[in-house]
Amino acid sequence: MRSLLAxxxxxxxxxxxxMSLGEPQHQVPSFVTDILHDQRASYNKYPPVQGTEAWQQAVSGWLIRRNGLSAGMVGSENLVPLNGSREGLFSIGLVAIGRQKNGQIPLVLSPNPFYQPYAGAAQSAGAETLYFSGDAALDGMPDYASLPEDVLRRTALAFICNPSNPEGGLASRDYLAQMVGLARKYDFTLVGDECYSEIYDDKPPVGLLDVCAELVRRGLGNSDNPFQNVVVFNSLSKRSNLAGLRSGFMAGDPDIVRETLRMRTYGGAPLPLPVQAASAAAWNDEAHVEANRALYRRKFDLAERYLGGKFDFTRPAGGFCLWLKVGDGEKACRELWRAAGIKCLPGVYLARPDADGHNVGMPYIRLVLVHDEKLLEPALEKIAITL
Ligand SMILES: Cc1ncc(COP(=O)(O)O)c(C=O)c1O
Structure with a gap:
């Protein structure tokens, strides 16, 4: 990026x-910082890797409410506290990918464009990655089910980002159910990266755990392990404007959770006790999340006002990114910087080229709607004039 604008x-x-960095700029909830301060005496203690009881109860309670699960369906055996979801999305590769899968080099399935730690997860475990562009018929989700048998048999891990980043699409219930079925049939770990799940326009994204529970109700899942082969990642970074707190979790299949906790016992950094206490309070509160969502909706309105009808603009159904088709993303980024000092990310940086060398991100730029309206409106106006 530095050399692009040099x-x-x-x-x-x-x-x-x-507008290149997905770091929410809305206010940090004050009750969170109050708790961090009030609990400061416990910085002298080593925190539990698996989370305190209060943290576990808050996160399982939130997952149960958010996914419409029955009471008790999520407990400590389903949860791993993480210092933000990024580290977990990276290190899941070390847990979920063996040296071989059915006698071959293991494969990781990733959307394209994608969040870079997915590639790190594969590389660190010695796996190969297959990047999959979104399918318009699947709300922009990757059509992993279209892969041939021999490829699916090699698959050890597959990522779904829902809402998708940067496109802002939402996966349907049917799509997610199909992916869960695929993961179980071919015995790979299905990861739901749901870190944007609480920022949406009119319809809450469907969670993978919700879909797993529904499959059990329909007699299609394993009632002893409803989340078999499935884990989801979420965090307070986007939901609660707490990117700097580094607080997230992984939840799902107890076998994957157990292995992850075992790894973290040796090499992970548990969340400090004041962070766990503050995080528990944040997961227990929805008022600040609703207020946050309302702010984003107003910014979706602004974006639509200035950019609607241009650059294949779509109002994001979820997340806070705009994914604009501008012809040549790198050229547009340089132009926005030159004309207006606005920084955005060329789509080409977020995607990998396919076998023919074509990069699906090339014609796009990504803009994030993280700033408040006062800063955002003039920038959006300028973008509409400049490009
Ligand atoms: C798609 C996606 N997943 C996960 C994350 C990780 O966020 P955190 O580590 O702050 O939870 C990000 C952060 O930008 C992201 O964009």
Whole structure:
């Protein structure tokens, strides 16, 4: 990014804004910082890797409410506290990928464009990655079910990002159920990266755990292990504007959870006790999340007002990114920086080229709607004029 913009001096900085970094700028909930302060005496203690009881109860309670699960369906055996979801999305590769899968080099399935730790998970475990562009007929989700048998038999791990980043699409219930079925049939770990799940426009994204529970109700799952082969990741970074707290979790299949906790016992950093206490309070509160969502909706309105009808604009169904088709993403980024001091990310940086060398991200730029309206509106106006 630095080299892309090197040597270019913005001509006008009246609407300058960094719209390249997905770091929420809304307010940190004050009750969270109060708890961090009040609990400071416990910084002298080593925290439990599996989380305190209060943390476990808060997260399992939230997962049960959010996914419409029956009471008791999520407990400590289903949960791993994480220092944000990124580290878990990376290290899941070390747990879920063996040296071989059915006698061959294991394979990881990833959407394309994708969140970079998915590639790290595969590489660190010696697996190969198959990148899959979104399918319009599947709300932009990757059609892993279309893969041939021999490829699926080699698959050790598959990622689904829902809402998708950067496109902002939502996976349907049927699609998710099909992916769960595939994971079980071919015995691979299905990962749901749900870190944008609480930022949506009119319809809450369906969670993978919800779908697993539904499969059991329909007699299609294993009632002894409803989340078999499935784990989801979520965090307070986007939901609660707490990216710097580094607090998230993995939840799902107890076998995968057990292995992950075992690994973390040797090499993981547990969440400090004040962080666990503050996180528990954040998961127990929805008022600040609703207020946060309302702010994003107003910004979706603004984006639609200035960019609607241009660059294949779609109002994000979930998440806070705009994925604009501008022709040549790198050129557009340089142009926005030169004309207005606005930083965005070329789509090509978020995707991998296919076998023919074609990168699906090339024509796009990604803009994040993380700043408040006062900063955002002039920048959006400038983008509409400049590109
Ligand atoms: C798609 C996606 N997944 C996961 C994360 C990880 O967030 P965190 O580690 O803050 O929970 C991010 C952060 O930007 C993201 O964009």
């Amino acid at each position: 040597g270019i001096t913005p001509e006008d900085t009246s609407a300058a804004l960094n």
